[in-house]
Amino acid sequence: MQKADLEQLEKNPVLGPLPESARNELLEDSLELELPAGTTLFRQGEDARFLRIVLEGRVALVGSSDHKDETVVEFFQTDDVFIIPAVILELPFLMSAKTVEDSRILMIPANRFREVMEREQSLSLAVARELGRHWRLMIRQVKDLKLRSAPQRLGSYLLSLADTDRKHDEIELPEQRGMLARRLGMTPENLSRAFSRLQSSGVQSRGRLIVLSDIPALREFCAYDDLT
Amino acid sequence: MQKADLEQLEKNPVLGPLPESARNELLEDSLELELPAGTTLFRQGEDARFLRIVLEGRVALVGSSDHKDETVVEFFQTDDVFIIPAVILELPFLMSAKTVEDSRILMIPANRFREVMEREQSLSLAVARELGRHWRLMIRQVKDLKLRSAPQRLGSYLLSLADTDRKHDEIELPEQRGMLARRLGMTPENLSRAFSRLQSSGVQSRGRLIVLSDIPALREFCAYDDLT
DNA sequence: CGGCCGACTTGATATGTATCAATGAACCAG
DNA sequence: CTGGTTCATTGATACATATCAAGTCGGCCG
Structure with a gap:
């Protein structure tokens, strides 16, 4: 992992508050993927084996019901941590994910993330706040769809x-x-x-x-x- | 506060994991309201001064844009803790809330909740999980609106x-x-x-x-x- | 340079949902 | 029982958005 990426993660709203040693522990078994635009990262229904962070690029959460055409629920970009809920609740993905431009994605093993979160107050706090923000984004979107x-x-x-x-x-x-x-x-x-x-x-x-x-x-x- | 209510809170997914002393501390300055159906609890744009828990009854989160007619984003019922995001992020409400049947609502002062959450790992973990569940409910709803x-x-x-x-x-x-x-x-x-x-x-x-x-x-x- | 391909635009039509208006059923007060 | 109020239903119509079908634009590669 590049030094620049490490510095970037120190400023990340979710991982940043962690003490450095815990952050390094999270990164130990992590992997970094370099993906071209249009790659599918995972599909809805699958188990969440990794937490994802966008190091660079742009990712869409796409959903489909049956084989109708897809919809996009949200975009994630540099520094966004996504699919936290599936990871911490150990539930299958509700959505698929796909890069919309060439992207670098960091993947942290789900069980390791859960371990560290159960131990480190700073992480569970940061996760709670991040999920609060995500929830509010979704509320805005529902209001948009229903009222505008x-x-x-x-x-x-x-x-x-x-x-x-x-x-x-x-x-x-x-x-x-x-x-x-x-x-x-x-x-x-x-x-x-x-x-x-x-x-x-x-x-x-x-x-x-x-x-x-x-x-x-x-x-x-x-x-x-x-x-x- | 009734003994039955206290027992109910011990089983609550958010407050239950707390040690009893911390839970009592949360309840210290709390108040319990008994409200008839149709009462507005708060309006969008206001500051979140209290966290709310439904002890009994049913509450709707309603939203409006301008003075168009309202929409309902979600219902909350017995044992649901709601508007956590506004409370922990110290942001104004995105929605109004209104009882849809006669209800008993517990209100916990926002600053006290934030204090305890910053101190008690068990609470921040429970909050993270609860918000994860809430987020997934909203995702489902967005998929519904867009695909069905x-x-x-x-x-x-x-x-x-x-x-x-x-x-x-x-x-x-x-x-x-x-x-x-x-x-x-x-x-x-x-x-x-x-x-x-x-x-x-x-x-x-x-x-x-x-x-x-x-x-x-x-x-x-x-x-x-x-x-x- | 020319031609192809994907992405976007534009127009004609179809469909789903909202709106408006009227009616009907349930409930309560007198 | 009666009249009024609220809520749910039904039908007629209007509107927004989807769908289908050409057409346009621009980039890329032979």
Whole structure:
């Protein structure tokens, strides 16, 4: 493992609070994978044998029911620790996971993680807080799906990437439009239409670059609240 | 506080693992409220000054965006500890909460809970596990909303209340149909239609009593998976 | 340079769900 | 028993989103 990666982990919200010796113990039997975009990391229903951390790149949690087409529930990026619940509860994955760009993934054996967590107060505290944040993200998403239209969901997503204190900002979409559409609960076709709908609220898109020229208007349109 | 309640808390998945002295300390400045159905416990945006536990009754987490009509994100019932994330992260509520039947609610001061959690490994572990379970419930709900139709969501919900190993079972809806409709992401009118749609999969409803006469067929219809 | 391929867009149509309005059933108070 | 209130159902219609089918754009490779 690279020195740069170790330093990165020291600042990680989950692993960072651990004393160095415990962190090293976690890393002992860990492995690091370098994966091209589009690789499946695991499938729903499988047992959680490793905890995963994104060292670099981007991963999507994808779900399917039967053989219908997939949906994306969440993206994880550099420094995110994911599938903690399956690991600590020793339950099978509810979702599959797949890289959306070339990625480096750290895999920590599940039983070792559980051992250290049962011993180290700092880790169980950090895990509790991290899961609290994850839970709130999901709550936001459920509210979005139930209360907002497709264009409003897109607008809220764009706002979450922007500096909402300014009037004007430019952002870059971190994923392909098809994937983004699934994350937002719509088809790619409808994502296109949602973008054109947002033009009247000052949203211009050229490829992955998005220009928000009237953020207050966009907030208004989306009924966006800042609740963290 | 009643003796019966104390015994109940000893078995609680979150507070149970605590040593008795620490549990008593948590209860010291706590208060118990007896509330009629329909009472609002708190509103979204407010600060989380208390952790809540349902001693008896039923509570809905409701959300609204702007002044549109509300949606129900989740129900909590006897023994459930709720809004842990807002309490431990010291963030404002993302949702409001409201009793859906007469309820007794225990309120534990947030700062005291945080103190004890930072000190007691048993509590931070229990909290981590509880939040893991909550997270998985939300994941299920997001998958439901994104992948299934309204009648399928209703069917899955009914299956989650039934003994799915049997062919035939009877269940009782724990809430009014209007509330259930909002929890499932549809209107009350559409819930009615969803029920009639499910008749062909062996679902009969008479008031709050539901008879499932062909559970395998219902599972098939809903593309139901048993992932816990 | 030209042609192919994947990703995105655009338009026409179909479907699911919401909305609106009316009716019916259950419950309670008088 | 009666009238009122609330909640659930039913039907007619409107709207949002999905689906299906072309078409466009841009990058990549021969």
